[in-house]
Amino acid sequence: MADLFDLLIGKEGDKDYKKKSVIVQGITGKFGSFHTQQMLAYGTNIVAGVTPGKGGQKFEDVPIYENMKDAVGATGAKISIIFVPAKFFLSAAVEALESGIKLLIAIPEHVPIKDALTIVELSKKHDAIVVGPNTPGVIIPGIIKIGIMPASPFKPGRIAVLSRSGTLMYEVSNNLSLANFGQSICFGIGGDPINGAPLIQAFDTIRNGVNIDGVVVVGEIGGDAEEMLAQHIIDTKFDKPVVAYIAGRAAPKEKRMGHAGAIIYGTYGSAESKVSMYAKANVPVAKRPAEVPMLLAGKLEKGRNK
Amino acid sequence: MRLLEYQVKSLFADYGIPIPQGLTSANIEQGRKDAEKLGFPFVIKAQMAVGGRGKAGAIQKCHNIDEFELKYPEIMQKVVKGEKTRAILLEKMADIKKELYLSLFLNRSKRCYTVISSSEGGVEIESVKNQIIHEVGLGNIDTKTAEEIGKEIGLKYKALEQFVDILQKLSKVTVEKEAELAEINPLAVLKDDSLVALDGKMIIDDNSMFRHDELRKFQEVSELEERAEKSGFSLVELDGNIAVVGNGAGLVMSTLDMLSDNGGKPACFLDVGGGATTDTVYEALTLISKMKKVRGILVNLYGGIVKTTTVATAFIKAYDNKMVDVPVFARMSGSEADKSKDMLKGSRTKMFDTIEEAINAAVIEVNKNG
Numbered sequence: 001m002a003d004l005f006d007l008l009i010g011k012e013g014d015k016d017y018k019k020k021s022v023i024v025q026g027i028t029g030k031f032g033s034f035h036t037q038q039m040l041a042y043g044t045n046i047v048a049g050v051t052p053g054k055g056g057q058k059f060e061d062v063p064i065y066e067n068m069k070d071a072v073g074a075t076g077a078k079i080s081i082i083f084v085p086a087k088f089f090l091s092a093a094v095e096a097l098e099s100g101i102k103l104l105i106a107i108p109e110h111v112p113i114k115d116a117l118t119i120v121e122l123s124k125k126h127d128a129i130v131v132g133p134n135t136p137g138v139i140i141p142g143i144i145k146i147g148i149m150p151a152s153p154f155k156p157g158r159i160a161v162l163s164r165s166g167t168l169m170y171e172v173s174n175n176l177s178l179a180n181f182g183q184s185i186c187f188g189i190g191g192d193p194i195n196g197a198p199l200i201q202a203f204d205t206i207r208n209g210v211n212i213d214g215v216v217v218v219g220e221i222g223g224d225a226e227e228m229l230a231q232h233i234i235d236t237k238f239d240k241p242v243v244a245y246i247a248g249r250a251a252p253k254e255k256r257m258g259h260a261g262a263i264i265y266g267t268y269g270s271a272e273s274k275v276s277m278y279a280k281a282n283v284p285v286a287k288r289p290a291e292v293p294m295l296l297a298g299k300l301e302k303g304r305n306k
Numbered sequence: 307m308r309l310l311e312y313q314v315k316s317l318f319a320d321y322g323i324p325i326p327q328g329l330t331s332a333n334i335e336q337g338r339k340d341a342e343k344l345g346f347p348f349v350i351k352a353q354m355a356v357g358g359r360g361k362a363g364a365i366q367k368c369h370n371i372d373e374f375e376l377k378y379p380e381i382m383q384k385v386v387k388g389e390k391t392r393a394i395l396l397e398k399m400a401d402i403k404k405e406l407y408l409s410l411f412l413n414r415s416k417r418c419y420t421v422i423s424s425s426e427g428g429v430e431i432e433s434v435k436n437q438i439i440h441e442v443g444l445g446n447i448d449t450k451t452a453e454e455i456g457k458e459i460g461l462k463y464k465a466l467e468q469f470v471d472i473l474q475k476l477s478k479v480t481v482e483k484e485a486e487l488a489e490i491n492p493l494a495v496l497k498d499d500s501l502v503a504l505d506g507k508m509i510i511d512d513n514s515m516f517r518h519d520e521l522r523k524f525q526e527v528s529e530l531e532e533r534a535e536k537s538g539f540s541l542v543e544l545d546g547n548i549a550v551v552g553n554g555a556g557l558v559m560s561t562l563d564m565l566s567d568n569g570g571k572p573a574c575f576l577d578v579g580g581g582a583t584t585d586t587v588y589e590a591l592t593l594i595s596k597m598k599k600v601r602g603i604l605v606n607l608y609g610g611i612v613k614t615t616t617v618a619t620a621f622i623k624a625y626d627n628k629m630v631d632v633p634v635f636a637r638m639s640g641s642e643a644d645k646s647k648d649m650l651k652g653s654r655t656k657m658f659d660t661i662e663e664a665i666n667a668a669v670i671e672v673n674k675n676g
Contacts, residue, residue: 110513112484150641166580167552174608247557251559254355256512258555287564288564
């Protein structure tokens with residue numbers, strides 16, 4: 001498994017250390033252009049954009065290309081972020097992976113499952129990491145922001161946040177920042193039933209980060225990603241503090257709660273099932289977002305007293 | 307989108323999966339005509355998007371016209387786990403030797419389609435014993451795999467041959483219609499060793515609907531939920547009296563949880579979405595104003611991409627148009643929160659610094675007013 005920090009920051013001494021090149025697919029759309037400005041303002045090194053029919057033009061001084069092959073050929077970028085309507089996601093993602101992109105951030109919501117599964121298969125073939133679809137993206141506070149998250153909730157620090165929900169990632173990170181727990185990385189898994197990088201895989205791409213004191217996992221009802229992660233934490237004897245939050249305890253069964261992936265069938269996907277597996281892995285679950293920093297402080301304290 | 311049994315069976319019929327002879331009606335006049343065409347005895351089956359119909363008496367045998375006149379209206383009135391009967395399927399009874407279980411579903415954690423089959427079907431999947439599980443990639447199943455599965459559940463000769471055919475057709479309908487789940491339970495083995503799908507369940511991937519105009523006729527969402535979808539936000543109607551509004555599915559779910567923990571009853575889940583504008587939020591408030599049960603509105607916003615002032619502006623417009631006449635309890639944090647607080651000062655919206663305080667106030671106020 002590729003190390004995410006290596007892809008996003010690189011190693012000290014690298015020519016592009018902390019300045020990794022990023023391509024924006026769909027750079028001239030309403031959403032894509034706004035977030036390109038926001039990412040540039042944060043300091044993300046956006047080197048190219050792609051919009052078919054607008055090759056040769058520029059946006060905010062960023063050169064635009066007709067297709068991914070040309071954009072990657074001209075820049076050598078390994079990271080791309082996609083802002084296209086769900087209908088066009090499949091072809092944009094295929095183009096990116098086949099052009100040599102190794103980290104693909106897939107923003108669109110409402111991508112069909114069949115298309116997501118196709119991209120999962122293709123990403124395995126090309127040994128690439130796909131984040132999303134339906135993700136707010138990834139941010140290493142103070143260094144690089146590849147996504148649609150606002151900048152203000154995030155502060156540099158040593159806690160990793162993995163989240164299935166966008167706004168809850170902001171809310172929980174903001175609570176952490178206010179309690180002086182900065183973040184080493186915040187990683188939006190995506191709210192769909194099929195994730196390019198599911199919770200376990202996301203966990204594995206960051207677990208060996210030297211700059212991590214603890215991990216916060218923001219989950220929600222639907223699927224069994226939390227249960228699998230809990231088992232994975234037990235199996236791999238991960239010994240740093242992990243704290244979780246799960247949204248949707250009060251949700252009715254068989255109703256899709258905003259996210260395509262947030263749906264309970266029978267007991268499959270229920271909050272109770274997730275909480276009980278987390279208990280086995282010694283992962284406390286916060287009742288509300290504001291409780292996360294308190295539980296984390298408790299776990300870190302215990303770790304120090306060992 | 308979860309299809310009703312008769313809808314699933316019409317797809318099964320299109321794909322050549324054997325089903326019992328049956329007719330679907332929405333009222334007793336049509337039902338009587340269907341009964342006459344079909345001939346007694348038959349089974350009366352409530353069409354509703356929920357499991358456990360048998361136990362709840364929403365599926366009953368019917369032997370003659372007197373029974374029919376009694377049972378048809380009774381089953382039409384049934385409510386099971388909050389789901390009403392939408393139509394009634396009359397279906398010929400089968401001479402059953404054995405009941406099998408067969409389903410093909412999207413396995414989220416394995417990120418592939420998976421077949422579950424068993425020789426002991428006819429009960430809910432949680433209770434199905436001796437499950438045989440096969441992962442099948444994107445859902446296509448070749449003859450060899452289908453044969454292996456059939457043999458593993460103990461089928462032979464004619465029954466095996468039929469099973470292979472049905473499983474491959476089930477795979478075809480699942481892949482072509484982009485279903486997350488297609489289930490036949492029970493798949494009955496009849497006295498003559500032929501197989502027939504006695505029940506059928508399918509869930510279609512909502513996000514693929516833009517490629518499936520042919521399935522639109524099956525779509526049944528409430529009028530309010532449909533309007534919400536058109537405006538780009540998600541609405542789920544619930545039973546309580548406090549409408550919960552926020553941005554982001556996770557944040558709104560989280561608010562619902564905290565409200566319930568504190569004794570409040572949510573009337574709806576409303577996520578204004580990442581692309582909310584003053585107009586869409588105003589439309590959201592219009593929908594809420596149409597829900598008669600709503601006694602208060604709880605707002606939880608984390609302003610980022612969507613500025614809190616966008617929402618505040620929509621509320622002021624709603625007050626000016628006298629659309630919102632219930633108390634509003636809001637927590638707005640993040641982008642332009644201070645400006646929003648100023649804008650809403652002196653209005654019907656009570657502002658709180660934390661969501662916990664907003665919830666407490668909402669529960670007390672709404673309970674006080676009964």
